[in-house]
Amino acid sequence: MGDEDQKILVVGGGISGITAAVEAAETGANVVIVERNPYLGGRVAQLNQYFPKLCPPTCGLEINFRRIKNNPKISFFTQAEVLSLSGKPGDYSVAIQVNPRYVNDNCTACGKCAEVCETTVPNQINYGMDSVKAAYLPHQMAYPFKYVIDSKIIGTDEAVKCAQACPYNAIDLEMKPETLNIQVGAIVWATGWDPYEAEKIDYLGFGRLPNVLTSVMFERLAAINGPTGGKMVRPSDGKEVKSVAFVQCAGSRDENHLAYCSGVCCLASLKQSTYIRERVPDSKAFIYYIDIRAMGKYEDFYTKVQQDKNLSLIKSKIARITEDKESGGLLVEGEDISAGSKVSQVVDLVVLAVGMRPGTSKIRPDLEMNYDDFGFVTGSGDSGIIPAGCVKAPMEVAASLQDATAAALKAIQVAVRR
Numbered sequence: 001m002g003d004e005d006q007k008i009l010v011v012g013g014g015i016s017g018i019t020a021a022v023e024a025a026e027t028g029a030n031v032v033i034v035e036r037n038p039y040l041g042g043r044v045a046q047l048n049q050y051f052p053k054l055c056p057p058t059c060g061l062e063i064n065f066r067r068i069k070n071n072p073k074i075s076f077f078t079q080a081e082v083l084s085l086s087g088k089p090g091d092y093s094v095a096i097q098v099n100p101r102y103v104n105d106n107c108t109a110c111g112k113c114a115e116v117c118e119t120t121v122p123n124q125i126n127y128g129m130d131s132v133k134a135a136y137l138p139h140q141m142a143y144p145f146k147y148v149i150d151s152k153i154i155g156t157d158e159a160v161k162c163a164q165a166c167p168y169n170a171i172d173l174e175m176k177p178e179t180l181n182i183q184v185g186a187i188v189w190a191t192g193w194d195p196y197e198a199e200k201i202d203y204l205g206f207g208r209l210p211n212v213l214t215s216v217m218f219e220r221l222a223a224i225n226g227p228t229g230g231k232m233v234r235p236s237d238g239k240e241v242k243s244v245a246f247v248q249c250a251g252s253r254d255e256n257h258l259a260y261c262s263g264v265c266c267l268a269s270l271k272q273s274t275y276i277r278e279r280v281p282d283s284k285a286f287i288y289y290i291d292i293r294a295m296g297k298y299e300d301f302y303t304k305v306q307q308d309k310n311l312s313l314i315k316s317k318i319a320r321i322t323e324d325k326e327s328g329g330l331l332v333e334g335e336d337i338s339a340g341s342k343v344s345q346v347v348d349l350v351v352l353a354v355g356m357r358p359g360t361s362k363i364r365p366d367l368e369m370n371y372d373d374f375g376f377v378t379g380s381g382d383s384g385i386i387p388a389g390c391v392k393a394p395m396e397v398a399a400s401l402q403d404a405t406a407a408a409l410k411a412i413q414v415a416v417r418r
């Protein structure tokens with residue numbers, strides 16, 4: 001493909017979208033990525049470590065960011081979404097709305113704007129577990145490495161103060177939403193997943209009990225750049241966490257919530273048990289599961305983590321989580337199915353392994369794509385809109401990469417066949 005060839009649009013700049021983009025661009029295609037967040041990387045950027053190797057997420061992301069930086073055939077827009085899309089394979093017209101960041105490319109991330117800013121907003125990267133200044137860097141490894149001015153302070157004196165504090169003239173308070181119209185030959189739809197809303201599972205106490213977290217929040221609690229700087233402490237009182245109960249299938253495989261298995265949650269909890277066990281050597285971890293799903297190559301990871309004498313794996317469906325008044329901890333109750341006895345365990349922290357829902361679960365874009373009952377994209381027939389990654393099904397990073405690479409090939413085929 002040469003420069004004159006049609007573009008491929010990638011919607012969603014998570015690991016799947018980024019992979020599809022770099023794979024397509026490295027064959028010579030022109031690629032545009034549209035990402036809703038102010039940074040690329042999606043949910044992977046919010047992980048503390050990846051299973052099975054337990055390396056930090058920056059491992060995989062950094063390499064891809066470099067591939068993007070070095071490839072003039074890729075352009076990307078953050079804080080952007082598709083407004084409208086029409087056409088046919090080989091010839092789509094797309095309108096993209098790019099929302100203002102109020103910060104231009106002069107930004108060196110020096111942080112002078114944040115120093116004078118007093119207003120705070122919930123910290124999105126940490127799932128709202130803490131707050132950040134309304135002039136903020138999305139996270140320490142963010143790409144692009146540029147601040148954002150939250151729209152909450154636009155039009156106020158504080159925003160002007162931030163702009164005046166910037167030594168590089170990088171804050172532009174006059175920025176407005178822009179609409180870009182582009183022609184593309186094919187589209188990769190990689191809008192990913194959201195965690196299931198744990199507050200809907202009333203008996204597990206999320207939202208009522210401060211020491212009940214979701215698995216995605218626990219990733220942030222363990223992260224060095226997370227709300228506690230990686231310290232394992234209880235949100236209620238800052239006490240060091242000595243025991244954690246991981247509750248599997250929190251809402252999953254349950255007709256009242258998510259009827260399906262998300263496939264990665266058991267592996268995620270096994271991984272997360274190592275976070276607490278390594279940080280707090282005299283800690284105990286309990287995993288309450290229906291059955292552990294660690295297929296294929298992940299069996300070895302399961303076997304290795306299981307060796308830890310201070311990790312207990314208990315076949316159980318947890319029925320109730322309440323406050324233990326005496327210790328300030330949480331009482332986890334259910335049934336130990338293997339032993340035929342009751343589970344009654346007091347722990348400092350509970351982590352709910354919530355399932356993955358597609359980004360298209362609530363709003364299904366009216367495009368040439370088919371959806372199942374849960375909103376996952378099941379296929380797109382002969383259309384030039386090719387789904388990739390977790391918008392199709394829950395999957396881990398390795399599977400997302402494979403799927404995205406396949407999607408890139410299909411997109412190239414559609415674009416050259418036009």
Ligand SMILES: Cc1cc2nc3c(=O)[nH]c(=O)nc-3n(C[C@H](O)[C@H](O)[C@H](O)COP(=O)(O)OP(=O)(O)OC[C@H]3O[C@@H](n4cnc5c(N)ncnc54)[C@H](O)[C@@H]3O)c2cc1C
Pocket residue numbers: 011012013014015016017034035036037040041042043044047049050051052080081082190191192193194215216219264265268271354355356359388389390391395396397398400
């Ligand atoms: C608790 C937990 C821990 C996990 N840990 C691991 C692990 O250790 N190892 C592993 O291999 N896997 C792990 N996973 C799975 C991993 O998170 C996924 O495989 C990965 O996030 C899939 O990437 P994706 O790009 O498909 O989706 P996402 O990461 O969700 O990326 C989608 C992107 O699309 C953007 N987007 C959404 N809608 C729009 C829109 N309309 N317009 C523009 N952009 C949009 C989003 O902002 C996001 O950036 C874990 C999952 C969970 C639940």
